[in-house]
Amino acid sequence: MKMINIIDKKRNGTELNDDEIQFFVDGVVNDTIPDYQISALLMAIYFQGMTKSERSSLTMKMMQSGEHLDLTSIPGIKVDKHSTGGVGDKVSLPLAAMVAATGIPVPMISGRGLGHTGGTLDKLEAIPGYQVEISEQAFLKQVSQEGLAIIGATKNIAPADKRIYSLRDVTDTVDSIPLIASSIMSKKIASGTDALVIDVKTGSGAFMKTLDKSIELAQALVEIGKSVGMKCIAVISDMNQPLGNKIGNALEIEESIDLLKGQGPADLKELVLTLGSYMVVLGEKANNFDEAKELLKDTITSGKALERFRALIKAQKGDTRVIEDYTVMPQAKYRIPLIAQKSGVISEIEADEVGIASMMLGGGRQKTDDQLDYAVGIELHKKIGDTIHEGEPILTIYSDQKNVDEVKQLLTNNIKISDHAEKPQMIYQIIK
């Protein structure tokens, strides 16, 4: 078999067979196919797309390119959540605790942030002592005993995806539905979960900017999951502005704990309850969405979810005092308000630019080896649809440097005040 023939076939819009996809993935992992040929095929896939059977085949071959976790020693239906990524998206933290409090085992394998999006592992590391790297054995034991764990990958998961993703990044082929779907699902299938709820973001701060594209991606993800017997539901949620009010590692831990204490912003609560309810239904602890939602609300009022979060931090060697005292986490030296220059209604808060502003403060990474400043970030006092008066603070910048002129300029350019704006809806569609 020759790689040039595979490229030619895809370029001309012909379906690739299993053997050809296997040849490609083997060549990616064994380094027998050069970057330029991999890139050429990726571009051909970008323009020609992939059939259902090609997508499933690529996903399975990428999954099989590495190791996978065996969770069968943990009793019960294991349920995980995945998000396609957004700004201020701290959902995994309160969600894992709430779902675990209903008796469903939640084995979460999370990632780190890069560019404008944050990562769950980075947020957890804002809690002094929290260990994201634990052995597979300890992970299995913790999920069995405590009901939840949030860790980084313990194994060499989908190595083909690592090489393909880095080439997609530099060849402008990231936003291809079959490539995104196979990348996400190969890793999720390798993580061994029985059921998965996927939060597909839509809007200006998301991979998929339009609802139609988001639906297409959600359908591809759910279809691949189901093709391997995984129970799968996708929720399409808003990313036209940051989620919740706080962006930054320690700040997002604070907001997550607030939520578990029955406080926290309404948009975050709505999304957590929606994703969580579908997790509880898939985990068979409730017969329908409404019953599941009541169960989840009870985990907050009873304090059981907060107790699960405390148990998670304790099991992973973090400082549990953080639950009562947020100042055990790094604190920013300066709190600098951004003042509204006119009155009106907030009509735009560009999520990715707010993420970049947080990264410029030191809260995110430009390169994978950048060190993070856990204390810094942004707290929004107003969201889209809120009224604001001239002279009022729109947001507060948490910084370790006094001079934040560049960050202020970026934020000012990306927050608009108009005469009228509607609050965007949080949940757009459910794909089952």
Ligand code: URA
């Ligand atoms: N997340 C992934 O893991 N892969 C993609 O291609 C996009 C988002």
